[in-house]
Amino acid sequence: MKKMPLKTILVLGILFFLPVIFLLFLYPSTHNYNPLDIVDNNVRELQFFNSTSEEGIQLKDHITILGFLGSQPVDHVIAASNLKELVYDKFKGFKKFQIVIVLPKGSEDQAAQLQKEINNYDDMRFWHYVFGEPNDISNVFKSLKTEESLDENLFTDHIFIVDKDLAQRGRIDDREDKEKERDEAMYPLFSYDCIEVAEIKNKMSDDLRILFTEYRQKRKGDFDSSSRRAEDIKETN
Secondary structure, eight states: OOOOOHHHHHHHHHHHHHHHHHHHHHHHHHHSOOOOEEEESOOOOOTTOEESSSSOOOSTTSEEEEEEEOSOGGGGHHHHHHHIIIIIHHHTTSTTEEEEEEEETTOHHHHHHHHHHHOSSOOOTTEEEEEEOHHHHHHHHHTSOOSOOOOTTSEEEEEEEEOTTSOEEEBSOOOOHHHHHTTOOOOOBOSEETTOHHIIIIIIHHHHHHHHHHHHHHHHTOOOOOOOOGGGGGGGO
């Protein structure tokens, strides 16, 4: 029987062991990723709000993107469209995911008009509008950790991630790698600007994927809770 050339043996060996080595490198990263930071533990539930949905809308037990589009939501169609196209369309198939837009009572007709503007006959079952008194809207907003503020119409173009336990998620340290290498001061990311497409498309999408991975691992019993808690945010102040 003719011996196999050494060159052929080496090529076959590389082809066999290279995928194995690659998987060994991947294995630790799938189990030791950093969960999405908890930046606030006390997000207020939507207790005193009406909704356009037949069922009551609540934050508890859902992964929610929470937005405040004010008394004139049609004026903010760009922010709503970015949210719909870059976030809702991408994640609407995930279990318990929802987008909740908080509006003052009296803006129901404007909400319906906005819905027509952004909806291309898509499935919008997980996109909700809730309506409340200005004081109740302010109370929900004040329960969030943020450097932003609502304007006189109760609007902000920043949106928030709220998990199933009414904890706000974000980034305690939002520095880029180069900024870390230069040892620049740490700064957080509490919310995401709907007008900044890159921020929604990159940072928020990545953060939501991490959060969904966390809940998937919890269901499987594989999750190792090493998340930095909300009190760690004091380091950024």
